[in-house]
Amino acid sequence: MLDHNAVAPPVHEHVTDAVKTPALIRLTHNTVLVRFETLKVYAALGAVRHLVETGVLRPGQTVVDSSSGIYALALAMACHRYGLRCHIVASTTVNDTMRAQLEILGVTVDQMPPSDDLRLDQSRRVARxxxxxxxxxxxxxxxxxxxPVHHLGYTELADLLRRALPGEALTVVGSVGTGASTGGLTRALRARDPLTRLVGVQPFGSVTFGSERFTDPDAIIAGIGSxxxxxxxxxxxxxxxxxxxFQHAMAATIGLMRDHAVFAGLSTGAAHLVAVWEAARHPDRTHVVIGADTGHRYTERVFTRHREALDPATLxxxxxxxxxxxxxPWAAIDWARRPYGPVLPVRERPREPRKDPVP
Incomplete structure (x- = not known):
């Protein structure tokens, strides 16, 4: 039966407007998955738009960055929209499907040689x-x-969540990665509700929250650690x-598809496992799970091994x-919004960022 009162979907002017809009799926009464085809369109599009509007970038100019995959595609689409050239120094984890899309979009791709060492892969990319x-x-x-310009685009996502989940006390659960998605979204949400909570997910071996002394043979989980x-x-x-x-992230990713029919990447599975744990302990809060991408690039490493997966309910x-x-294999801490600032040798310090406004 036709619903004559249904609102017609918008006609988008560019694919980035369609791709950036997530699907919101209520998995339980207090967990909501924010499912993206590629999350980082918000970061890339928001950054490129700001840089073009402020005159930092001009049409025809070339932008360059390092990426393990989904940021590369997001940046390529943003450059396509704004008439910019794009050069990507790609991680060894970027597969043929992703590379083909980038090349068709006119991106020049430098891909690092095969490596199981996350530090070596990232160091090579920065050097290049x-x-x-x-x-x-x-x-x-x-x-x-x-x-910090990459935080700006997530203000729009915060507005979307406020409209979709009015009056609900929110806890954002997502992989830390570059910090832009969880940080940008939470800053924007806390502008209206300072009690918005943020739960970050990390792999062992990441320096971001001090687990670099550990080695996980499968720890190259794109988008989670560094x-x-x-x-x-x-x-x-x-x-x-x-x-x-990795084994816990894999179990969670398989479990997410088995229980909810959601085909998503490892970072989404890991965030969902954490959200389930947190939601059971805070039933009065809605846990918003950031689903960064689909599961396509994890088909061989994760989904074809589904019979090996642990039962998430036992973890x-x-x-x-x-x-x-x-x-x-799984640890948690009350971080309590405290700073963390290891002193870096001068040779490792990144170039000082511009003082762009961050919401």
């Missing part, structure tokens, strides 16, 4: 970007890891932090009180 900037003075380095320090991670925004190993974290108590 610096080499390109030396050779091409007109290139603009987007610096998704360090430039082997280098990111200025866009604002530690004082986080109320809780969870660390999960639980060890609660710790300090980082020296951190232990795999």
């Amino acid at each position: 970007v610096r080499e390109l900037l030396t050779r091409h003075a007109d290139m603009h380095w987007m610096r998704q890891y360090h430039d 082997a280098i320090h990111f200025d866009n991670v604002h530690h004082h925004l986080y109320d809780r932090v969870h660390w999960l190993d 639980a974290p060890v609660e710790i009180g300090s980082l020296d108590q951190l232990t795999p």
Whole structure:
């Protein structure tokens, strides 16, 4: 039966407007999945739009950045929209499907050689970007890891959530990664409700919250952790932090599809597992799970191994009180919005970011 009162969907002027809009799926009474085709369109589009409008970028100019995949595609689409050229220094984790899309969009791709070492992969990418900037003075380095301009686009997502979940006390649960999505979204939400909570998810081996002494053979979980320090991670925004190993993330990702028919990436699965744990302990709050991307690039590493997956219902974290108590395979801590600032050697310090406004 036709619903003559149904609102017609909008006709978008560019694919970025369609892709950036997530589907909101209520998984339980107090968990809502924000499912994206590619989350980082918000970051890339918001950043590029701001830089074009303020005259930092001009049509035809080339932007460059390093990426493990979804930011690369998001940036390529933003450049397509605003008439910019794009050069990506790609992680070893970028697959043929992603690379083909980038090349069709006119992106020049430098891909790092195969490596199971996350630190080596990221260090190689940063070195290559610096080499390109030396050779091409007109290139603009987007610096998704360090430039606060990448927080700006998530204000729109915060507005969407406020409209969709009016009056609900929100807890954002998402992978930390570059810090832009969880940080930008939470800042914007706290502008209206300072009690909005933020729970970050990390893999073991990431320096971001001090687990670099651990080694997880499968720890290259794109979008969750890092082997280098990111200025866009604002530690004082986080109320809780969870660390999960690959086996737990895989179990959660398979479980999300089995229980809710959601085909998503590892970072989404890991965030969902954490949200289920937190939601059981805080039933009065709505836990918003950031689903960064679909599961397509994890088909071989995760989904074809579904018979090996652990049962998520049997998994639980060890609660710790300090980082020296951190232990795999799953640990959690009350971070309590405190700062975290290891001193970096001068040679590792990123270039100082511009003082762009951050919501």
